[in-house]
Amino acid sequence: MTGAGSRGWLRLAPPLTLGLMAAPVLAGLAGTAMPALRDGAAAFATLAEWPGLPRAAALSLGTGLASTIISLTLTLLIIAAFAGTPTFSRIRRLIAPLLSVPHAAAALGLAFLIAPSGWIARALSPWLTGWDQPPNLLILNDPYGLSLTLGLIAKELPFLLLMALAALPQIDADRRLATAATLGYGRIAGFALTTLPALYAQIRLPVYAVLAYGMTVVDMAMILGPTLPPTLSTQIVLWMAEASLMQRDTAAAAALLQCALVLAALGLWRLAEIAGRRLLIAMAFHGQRRAGLDRPAAAAALIATLVTAGSLTLGLAGLALWSVAGLWQFPDALPAQLTLRNWATALPTLGTTFTTTLVIAATATLAALALTLACLQAEAQLRLTPTTRALTLLYLPLLVPQVAFLPGLQFLAFSTGIEGHAAAVAAAHLIFVLPYVFLSLAGPFRAWDARIATSAATMGASEARIFWRLRLPMLLAPVLTACAVGIAVSVGQYLPTLLIGGGRVETLTTEAVALSSGGNRRLIGAYAVLQLALPALAFAAALALPALWWRNRRAMRGLA
Amino acid sequence: MTGTLDLQGVKITLGDRTLVDLTLAIPAGQIVTIMGPSGAGKSTALAAITGTLAPSFGMSGRILMNGKDISDLPTRARNIGLLFQDAVLFPHLSVGQNLAFALPAPIRGRAQRQARVDDALASAGLTGFAPRDPATLSGGQKARVALLRTLLAEPCALLLDEPFSRLDADLRAQIRSFVFDRAAQAGIPTLLVTHDIEDARAAAGPVVDTFGNPLPL
Known part of the structure; x- marks a missing residue:
């Protein structure tokens, strides 16, 4: 990350990220519209009946x-x-x-x-x-x-x-x-x-x-x-x-x-x-x-x-x-x-599902974090001003109903053969995780004291060194909080997991919902507890790690 | 390390308002003071020299360091040191790590770098302060560490952005002489920006406004 090369890459980050948000929504909507409108929109007639x-x-x-x-x-x-x-x-x-x-x-x-x-x-x-x-x-x-x-x-x-x-x-x-x-x-x-x-x-x-x-x-x-x-x-x-x-x-x-x-x-x-x-x-x-x-x-x-x-x-x-x-x-x-017998009986299945959930959540969150940091760093380093339109685009996956564009996206996933893979599910989660990670991190990132960067630059520090040695460590607490938010959002996703996973990728949430119609409250309870535990652990870590890491740095405590 | 900081017709505008119009040559070892009320564009002039001017400002003219045109270089390549009103120590690094951050990379080896840091601290009466959390330092100690850090980067010129205005009155004179002595020792051109006439008198150099007009003291 030096010189003109890093600037070129960074310049691409905001449009790439917004494209990653908008493209699946638009493609999904088109994919939904196609079957609905074929044969002279016969499906609407069936629906009306x-x-x-x-x-x-x-x-x-x-x-x-x-x-x-x-x-x-x-x-x-x-x-x-x-x-x-x-x-x-x-x-x-x-x-x-x-x-x-x-x-x-x-x-x-x-x-x-x-x-x-x-x-x-x-x-x-x-x-x-x-x-x-x-x-x-x-x-x-x-x-x-x-x-x-x-x-x-x-x-x-x-x-x-x-x-x-x-x-x-x-x-x-x-x-x-x-x-x-x-x-x-x-x-x-x-x-x-x-x-x-x-x-x-x-x-x-x-x-x-x-x-x-x-x-x-x-x-x-x-x-x-x-x-x-x-x-x-x-x-x-x-x-x-x-x-x-x-x-x-x-x-x-x-x-x-x-x-x-x-x-x-x-x-x-x-x-x-x-x-x-x-x-x-x-x-x-x-x-x-x-x-x-x-x-x-x-x-x-x-x-x-x-x-x-x-x-x-x-x-x-x-x-x-x-x-x-x-x-x-x-x-x-x-x-x-x-x-503890309920837990002991369910443990093998629970363990697998828990791992799948965690891996998907961690993948989507890390990808979202990398994109968010690249966007925010591009904004700071290239002095870009975020527009209202960009913010609305970021919110697009949260404003357009999931149920409207995910069926189309599932159709696309099915025709390209990626449906049912955990990676495809993680990619679908990214669409919903990224806005929340961005919203959570943007405030603290932008509020960071820019004089620190100026001060370091006058000492000859490069942009990369300022980012990795000063900005990122100082933002440890908000970065971890944003990760916890991302994990919570991913763990909670039901529809993207169900549709893009083609019913074959089982997470704590899809399993808990599937169980809900049956009467096994003990098993439902176990799934629900794990659903709660994963985000709760992430938030606890986001609070505890910076406190531990900065225990000898008074000015770093209370920064979140 | 010695040279002249040369501002040639440096003109900064915001919209149709001209904030700064300076032609100045500061020889090595001299302190020039820019005085003016707040909002007069003093700090803007410093931002132009460090290369951190906000894009909304317009700028013309050239900035030369020791005869070399640095106007189009990025901040990190200009080798111009800067002290703010506040110490702006990096809060997540220890005092020693703050100083080591500034030390040029060609000074190699952990032991050698540590020795340079310890020497600098000792020279300012701060022996043993390297492992300290910057947040636990007094105002005067922070100010001294900030100057040490700026000078350890071996700058070709030093800019001071009202560095004494946040200090208590009794501390101000002490830190002022510390900073001016160190600048003289380093033998580099120094540009001080202030609204305090006492600072200007203590600097004992030429005093001008943001348009380069000499001001009587």
Whole structure:
């Protein structure tokens, strides 16, 4: 990496990376459109004849919009009501770890908590309910998608909250809020009128990603969502699994429809944004201090957070307990005895699956890290300015529904013969891992003190030496955090693993989802625990290693 | 190592505003001071000499070091040392590693490099400081290590970007004389940028504004 050669390579990094993001999405969409549109778009006619279509589409829209609105509202309420207070750091500590919980594990945990034979029913039986046997109630897989919505909120709240927390310092939120408070505004009104517009502009893309994801999630919907009909995306995957070519065409047509639905929802959301902004500006003119809102809003935010985050945490604890449970009959609140036999029996299969998952996650993450570092170094060294368009391209794989372009990509993978290989699955994971690794690392990388580079350059150090000896070691903590984020994202991937793996590449997530329809809670518990453990270990290492490495460097501690 | 730092019609513009217009020759061993209020473009002039000017600025003119045109060289090839307001020690390296980072690569062998580092520390009254974490040093110690590090790279000229302004008043005079003595010892041209008239007086050389006009003290 010296002289003109390294500059040439570096210059290629940003377009190469953006191409790696955009090309599979576009190729996948084209691959989906082809079967859907052949024979005069006959597949759409078949799709229209499916009686479940209106309800499936409505479920997709309803659960997606509801979960996005509620998790965004909660995020903003938590910040408005508690920013800068001790309660805030407590909420943060409760919620932040949930970010690394894979969606499937979260869904399985919630399913165990709220099912008729689940922990809540057990805790209340028989003394309150009088049930000696699980009641015949449709709590799980309820026809309105309420449990699916709850699951989505519990998973998206940590994501939006952390994105918002990262944006707060950039918009000088402390001083804005202090100014509003000295003018006599209540916390909620002061936040909404002075800070919200700037904050929202910073978290708009993550919000869009949450909406697109919520509308099209498959693994969570298979476990928690309604069944007759399921959400549109779930039905697409069911059709994809059929052998008949016609049903694959129907699936492709439905995937295009799903994509259009997401676009429509995003358009609707954009209109609501504009209306909301105008409303806030109009309200600011009237100078209503609204201090009375503060207490009820704070209470509501706290209760809602405790319910969502608490139920997820409890559900996961329940799964862990199942994995070591001996006899555990309804309505006992706790198992009669604990045993490691479940683990011992499952260990050979679990070990193989765990290794596959880890290898795929590590490959995708390391590739994402290398590309991200090359892009950021190119930006710093060649003094490129990142554009909004580049950022949107980076978000493309998170905005275009997976279920819309992965079927096309699977078709391409199948025709080139790479379908079913772990490497192909890792490549597919890279598309979703890279945006998160980039977003996680870009802030700390750009915030690095450029005077250090200038200082070293005046001593004759080359760009390569500055990068390897100064910048990279100083960024050890954020680099490891970005790796942990990448591993968590890869471990959680269901659809890319299922479709590109052709059902032959088994990871913890695909296995856990496959098991969910059966009743073996002990085995489900074991898979879910491993699903949790892998990202948790990665995050623990990201915290512990820099602390250990820099134990004799005071200024390096607290840098993350 | 001795030579003249020669600025020939160095003009820096931002949009249609001219920030700097300097023609200056600083002979070896002399300290020239550029004075002016903050925002006058003093640090911009230094960035032009080190080759770290932001792309939004326009620049014309030539910069010569010992007769050789360095205007188009990258920063690392210019051999111009720079001291900031803060010490900017690398926080992940020990004091000794910070100094060794600056030491030219042709000085080979672990023992020889370590000896050079130890000598430098000893010359500044910092014997035994090599394994220390830079974060544990006092302000004055950091300032001295920063200068040692800059000089160990054996620069042909030294630029000082308000290096005393963050120091406490009682420390300032002490570090000032330390820096000026070392610069004189090294026998290289030195360019000081400051808004403090005391710095300019202590430098005991010509004082100009960013357009090269002599300023009375």
